[in-house]
Amino acid sequence: MTRRSILEYAQAVKGRYLGASKKEKARILDEFVAATRLHRKAAIRLLSRLNGSRANAARIAGTRRRGRPPEYDSAVVAALEVAWGAADYVCSSRLSPFLPELVRVLKEKGELKVSAKTEARLCSLSASSIDRITRRWRRTRPRTGLATTKPGTLLRNAIPIKTFAEWEDTKPGFIEGDLVAHCGESSENFYLTTLSTVDVASGWHEAVPVWGKGQERVGGAVNRVKERLPMPMLGFDSDNGSEFINRGMYDYCRRHHITFTRSRAYKKNDSCHVEQKNWSVVRKKIGYHRLSSKAAYEALDSVYALLRLHVNFFKPVRKLIGKTRNGAKTHKVYDIAKTPYQRLLTSGVLTDDKKSEMARTYATLNPVTLQREIARALEHLWTLRDRTSP
Secondary structure (H helix, E strand, O other), X not given: OOHHHHHHHHHHHHHHHHHOOHHHHHHHHHHHHHHHOOOHHHHHHHHHHOOOOHHHHHHHHOOOXXXXXXXXXXXXXXXXXXHHHHOOOOOHHHHHHHHHHHHHHHHHOOOOOOOHHHHHHHHOOOHHHHHHHHOOOOOOOOOOOOOOOOEOOOOOOOOOEOOHHHOOOOOOXXXXXXXXXXEOOOOOOOOOEEEEXXXXXXXXXXXXXXXXXXXXXXXXXXXXXXXXXXXXXXXXXXXXXXXXXXXXXXXHHHHOOOEEEEOOOOOHHHHHHHHHHHHHHHXXXXXXXXXXXXXXXXXXXXXXXXXXXXXXXXXXXXXXXXXXXXXXXXXXXXXXXXXXXXHHHOOOOOOXXXXXXXXXXXXXXXXXXXXXXXXXXXXXXXXXXXXXXX
């Protein structure tokens, strides 16, 4: 029996029930419980509560929404959908503290038109409320990829190891790097790769395409990242692949006074910062297609030129500031989410000229327009993927 049928049945018998004697009420309750399968106490409360009011009539007609009324109206929900999309669908704990700044930029660029009341309610949304509202919009598509790292034995003893626990209190300029393969379902023959790098302290991400995975090509990509960083590169940490562990890279770091370190073999958690960016930026956007042509290389470079602006200026990140272990459980504490750009501004490592340059760049950016341009660039890139694997 449906809820509406139960209410209609209760409305029909409530007159007899309220005017009956104690013995007759017990008999009516027996029939009502047998028909509706409600608990006897729930049946008593239902029959005693119905009084023929207009509110109960609306409930019986099915026009009244059960439960607590919604706190946020359709205008707030529609505005949140625009802001969430502009931030590339980040999680609620990262989006919530960034909403006031993001809404300001969207209003300034004409992408969001809301009243002052709606804006105030939108900016006051908590992470839990954002989760509840966006639950129906979220979609997950798990994927897996191929590992193409081969160990490089040359100079391994000369390059010190740095584990995941040694990144605390690191100032901006220390970079983690990794190579992501665009080989599709086979690692045979030639294919493009991506050098993915992240500044551990601020979360600033740089990705550049690499023509293959030769040592010279990878070394040139590292130098390109160094020139694009808004702060000096002070350190570079890689895995144990031979594309990084070689004499050319070792000498390059010595010439430029860059601290060169490596992770432990088969310990991906040592490179946890860049591994996270490999998924959230490279794999989530580029995917797992096989790319091997010159046109695909140029298209990939165009995509990364747009992604670096959106990721670094409009995608807030959280940093772990504390961790305690209680038996088998680990409790982690994170700071307030900020974009990499905001973290660099407060770090004190940027020169005045670089601050002015980045401020001018930030003032010209529109996150919604960037998302559209990224989508168009990705559509073009996917048309250049290899149709067959070796």
